Amino acid sequence: MKLSKSFKIALNIILHSKLRSWLTIIGIVIGIAAVIAIVSIGQGAQRNLEQNLNSLNPNILTVSPGFSRATGAGGEFRNFGGESRGGSGGSTAKNLTVSDVTALKGVSNVLYVMGTVSGTVSQVSFLGKTSRASVEGVDPAVWKNFETTGLASGRYLSQGDVNVVVVGGGIANNVFSGMETNRQISIGGQNFRVVGILQQTGTGGGPGGGSDDNRIFMPIENAVTILEGKDKKTFDDITIKINDISITNETVTQITNILMMSHGILQASKQDFSVQSPTSIQQRVTSTLSSTSTFLTGIAIISLIVGAIGIMNTMFTSVLEKTREIGILKAIGAKDRDILTIFLLNAGIIGLIGGIFGIVLGIFASGYIAELSGTSLGGGGMGRMLSSAYVSPTLVIGIFILSVAVGLIAGAIPAYRASRLNPVDALRYE
Amino acid sequence: MTKSIIKLEDVWKRYNMGKAGGLTVLKEIDFDIKEGEFVAISGPSGSGKSTIMHLIGALDTPSYGDIYLKEENIKKIDKNSLAILRGKTIGFIFQQFNLLPTFSALENVMMPMELVNLPDNESRKRAEELLTQMGLSERMHHKPTELSGGQQQRVAIARALANDPEVIIADEPTGNLDSKTGFFVMDFLLKLNKEGKTIIMVTHEMELVKYASRVIYLKDGIVEKEVHKKQNIKSRGSLNKKYRRENF
Numbered sequence: 001m002k003l004s005k006s007f008k009i010a011l012n013i014i015l016h017s018k019l020r021s022w023l024t025i026i027g028i029v030i031g032i033a034a035v036i037a038i039v040s041i042g043q044g045a046q047r048n049l050e051q052n053l054n055s056l057n058p059n060i061l062t063v064s065p066g067f068s069r070a071t072g073a074g075g076e077f078r079n080f081g082g083e084s085r086g087g088s089g090g091s092t093a094k095n096l097t098v099s100d101v102t103a104l105k106g107v108s109n110v111l112y113v114m115g116t117v118s119g120t121v122s123q124v125s126f127l128g129k130t131s132r133a134s135v136e137g138v139d140p141a142v143w144k145n146f147e148t149t150g151l152a153s154g155r156y157l158s159q160g161d162v163n164v165v166v167v168g169g170g171i172a173n174n175v176f177s178g179m180e181t182n183r184q185i186s187i188g189g190q191n192f193r194v195v196g197i198l199q200q201t202g203t204g205g206g207p208g209g210g211s212d213d214n215r216i217f218m219p220i221e222n223a224v225t226i227l228e229g230k231d232k233k234t235f236d237d238i239t240i241k242i243n244d245i246s247i248t249n250e251t252v253t254q255i256t257n258i259l260m261m262s263h264g265i266l267q268a269s270k271q272d273f274s275v276q277s278p279t280s281i282q283q284r285v286t287s288t289l290s291s292t293s294t295f296l297t298g299i300a301i302i303s304l305i306v307g308a309i310g311i312m313n314t315m316f317t318s319v320l321e322k323t324r325e326i327g328i329l330k331a332i333g334a335k336d337r338d339i340l341t342i343f344l345l346n347a348g349i350i351g352l353i354g355g356i357f358g359i360v361l362g363i364f365a366s367g368y369i370a371e372l373s374g375t376s377l378g379g380g381g382m383g384r385m386l387s388s389a390y391v392s393p394t395l396v397i398g399i400f401i402l403s404v405a406v407g408l409i410a411g412a413i414p415a416y417r418a419s420r421l422n423p424v425d426a427l428r429y430e
Numbered sequence: 431m432t433k434s435i436i437k438l439e440d441v442w443k444r445y446n447m448g449k450a451g452g453l454t455v456l457k458e459i460d461f462d463i464k465e466g467e468f469v470a471i472s473g474p475s476g477s478g479k480s481t482i483m484h485l486i487g488a489l490d491t492p493s494y495g496d497i498y499l500k501e502e503n504i505k506k507i508d509k510n511s512l513a514i515l516r517g518k519t520i521g522f523i524f525q526q527f528n529l530l531p532t533f534s535a536l537e538n539v540m541m542p543m544e545l546v547n548l549p550d551n552e553s554r555k556r557a558e559e560l561l562t563q564m565g566l567s568e569r570m571h572h573k574p575t576e577l578s579g580g581q582q583q584r585v586a587i588a589r590a591l592a593n594d595p596e597v598i599i600a601d602e603p604t605g606n607l608d609s610k611t612g613f614f615v616m617d618f619l620l621k622l623n624k625e626g627k628t629i630i631m632v633t634h635e636m637e638l639v640k641y642a643s644r645v646i647y648l649k650d651g652i653v654e655k656e657v658h659k660k661q662n663i664k665s666r667g668s669l670n671k672k673y674r675r676e677n678f
Contacts, residue, residue, distance in 0.1 A: 005544045016532045328528045331489060332589065333517015333545040335510045423489040427528070 001338040010345035013318060021350060024307075024314040028354025029361055031304035032403050036362025036391065037369055038300045039399075042293040044370060044390040049285060056278040057148055058245045059111075061252065063104075063238040063259065063275050065095050095263065095272050096235040103262045109242050109251045114139045114146060115235030117220060119227040124216070125186040126176040133171055134215045135187065137223020137230070146239055147198075149212045154181035154196030161219050165192045169200025170213030185216075188226035192218065248277050304402075307354065308410040315347050315414035326418055327426025336419040343415030344408055351407020355400050362399075363391050434498070435597060435628050436486055437462035441495035443481050443651075455481045456651045459495070465596065468620070468629040470642035475634065477648040480601065483632045487599045488516045500596075517546050521590030523615075525602035527582040529574040535561060535585045536570040542592040553592075560588035580611030587618060598622060600631045604638065616641055 014021045096115065104113045117137040124133045138146075140157035147156060149169075157166055165185065172179040184191050198212050224230040242251050252275045259273055260266075319326070326339055366389035443456040456478045463469050463486075473479050484490040485497055488504050497504050500519060504512060521542075522528075529538045536557050543553035561570045564584040574582050583603070590598055600619060604612030620641060623629045631642060639645050645657045 001545050002547060012532050324528075325530055328530060329541070329545075330513065331487070331516070331522050331528070332542040333513055333593070335513040335545075337510065338545065424484045427489070427524075 001334065001341070003341070006338065006341040007345050007349075009342045010349055013322065013342075013346050014349055017318065017321070020314055020317065024310045024350055025354045025357065027307035027310035028304075028351060028403060028406065029307075029358040031300070031307035031406075032355055032358025032399055033362035033365055034303045035297070035300040035402070036359055036395070036399055037366040037389070038293075038296045039395055040362070040366040040389040040391040041370055041373075042289075042296065043392060043395065044366075044388040045289060046293075047390050048388060049289060053278070053282045053285070056281065057146075058248075058278050059241050059243075060146065061240040061242060061248070061255065061275060061277055062281075063096060063100070063240065063255065063273055065236075065273055096238050098233050100259060100262055101235070101238055103258050104238065104240060104255060107251065107254050107258060109244055109247060109254075110240055111243050112142045112145045112241040114142050114239045115220070115237070116239060117223050117227060117230045117232075117236045119230070119236075121188045121226055123186070123188055124171075126179060126183070129176055131171075131175045133175070133187075135223055135226060136215050136217050137220035137227065137232075138217055140219045143217065146241055147212070149198045149201060152197045152199045154194070156196055157217060157219060161195070163190075163192050163222060164195040164218070166196035166198060166217045167194055168212045168215045169198050171216065172197045173200055175214075187216065187218075190222070190226060192222070248279075252277055304406060308406045311347055311350055311407055311410035312414060314350070315343065315411045316417075318346065319343065319414045319418040322418070323421065323426050323429040326421050327423050327429065330421070330423035331427060339421075340415050340419035343418045344411055347407045347411020347415065348404050349407070351404045351410075352400075354407070355403025358403060359396055359399055366391065432464040432466065434462040435465045435500060436630075437498040437501075438482075438485070439496045439498075441485065441492045441497060443478070443485065443490075444493040454651060456485075456492075459653060461646060461653065461656065463628060463630060465628055466623070466626050468623045468641065468643045469631070470639045470645045471630065471632045471648065472634060472636070472639050472645055473648035473654070476650075478651040479632045479634070479648055482648065483599060483601055483630070486630060487520055487522060488512055514546065517542055518593050519595050520597045520599055521593070521595040523583070523586050523590050523598065523600040523603050525605040527574070527579070527586045527606070529582055529585055529589070531574050534571045534573055535566060535577065535581075535588075538574070538585055539570075539588045539592055542589060546593060548593075557588070557592065560591055561585070564588050579606055580608065580614070583607055583611065583615060587615065591622075595627075597628045597630065600629065602633055602635075603631065604635070605633075 098115065101113050101115045104110060116139075119135060120132055121135050122132040124131050138157065140161045141159040144156035144158070152169055152172070154166070157164065165187070167179060167185070176185075179185075179194065179197065181194050181197060183194050185194055186192075200213055218226075220232050224232045230236075240255065242248065255275050256271075259275075260268075260271065263272060265271055326334075329339065370389040438459050438461055441456060441459040442454065444452050444454045446452050459482065471479055471482055481490070485492055488497075488499055491497075491505050499515060502515065504515075507515065529535075530541065533541070536554070539557035539560055540553045543556065544550075548556075558567075558570065561567060564587060566581060566584055566588070569577060569581060574585070577585065583606070598619065603615050603619065607615065616638065619629050619631065629642075631638065633639060643659050645659070647654045647656070
């Protein structure tokens, strides 16, 4: 029998059991939509991450409080972690001090050292509009040496500045439109003069570099008065600019040794800080993202398996219902292969329709989830990272093939059983 | 000498009933059917008529013994080749019509031709001709549920003739029909036989048996007796008139 005829018969079977077929298709739609949503958000996050990591300044090292032996690194990954502080060890210790900054200035290969505080302020107002934003308190004397984002207008902070801010391009252009230098902005109830606006880069940023789109920079003296629980002698991070990146590892070792001495720590296991280089951050974040993606994809695959079981169940019912007709077809000359093809196509069509609707639903769902993540997680790093889903053509084609394959695999056993039916038994079936 | 088209040699059929043991429904069946014969297989309920019809129609294989369809032993042909042989050589007419309910009369008749990969336009043309011949030119796009029993049986006959088979196997062909339609069906079978087709009819109706040139009586799974009639096709035609008189 020609494939086109088998297809017509298979379609006929679906059209004559509409409710059951659609219920089965819904199962596949949900499974495929889940896979599309999860994978596309994962891919979007991966792309954001890659952009952010690519923009990391290799000359910048970050010292953060807390230490985790499991990851070998701790502390804040500030552009992704938003307000979370204290490292993966969960420590919130405030043990990076002015004396640490002073000690690190003596390390060879170190050009600049700067202690910073940071946090999120929910009341940032400009021309009657209020939003939340990340605020970073920096040393105005050296900050410009760390900053890689160019100025759109105005200037960087400089020594002696007070009650002034430099605003990220995203805040200036997207959150508050019409912002210019020398305008007043209210942050946490205090008024500041905008002295500079950074260029908008569109990326999420990373420690020591990357996008500063959604950050407001101000002298640390001002930041500690706005951010709760901060003081100007204890830092959330110490950022270090080094000269020669070819000896980064050696420099990290030196910094570690000096800080251990400064903190009176003799054993590495008692270390209460961590020194992160761009490479270590890249490894850690990639590993975390990969684990999360694997876990979520696993959940999506489980829902797809449930959908496949639905197809199998429907196919068994369909074969049972069509037993007599299978007998008739065999009596008039149908081969086992013809029957097998008809029922495989039947299952394949269910997978195909489920795939098409699932992909469409998945694309909408991923867009919605991404938007929701961006909103509910605020301007923080995780929110930004999940705020864009990327549905690649490869993903769509792959998922489409997967949905048809799921249908065919789920339909294989029922179709085989249908093809092996004895014509006499099938004809006698009531 | 006329060639055998179907030959049964010491055929037994036994069904395994699991723990209840086995059930032998046919024993030592030996007969052959020549090309162009009109054979009736008759007997009481449970005598093995349907089983023998399934075996002759190559829908089933014997537990023991051999069945030859056009000199090919059906036990030695692979399933696919047997399906092709069945589709091309045998046309079935069932008591329950056995039409595919979700397809139109035309599609039902086209189906056997599509199964042997006849081009669409040819199978459509032949199906339309057959349905017209059956007086169903106005009903060919109707589904079986939209047709009367008689019309359904005529569609089934058209389907049985689709691949121009040499053998027509009719299982109680008038069983579900009124006497007028029953007469039409028998008349048509006689006409086909006259045109050279081999007709094998399974029936318990003694009135229908009279149409056959040979009757094989089964009882308890064995051939009880075999009656060869002397009437030729023309004289058997008079049976039609008698049948008509008795039924109208």
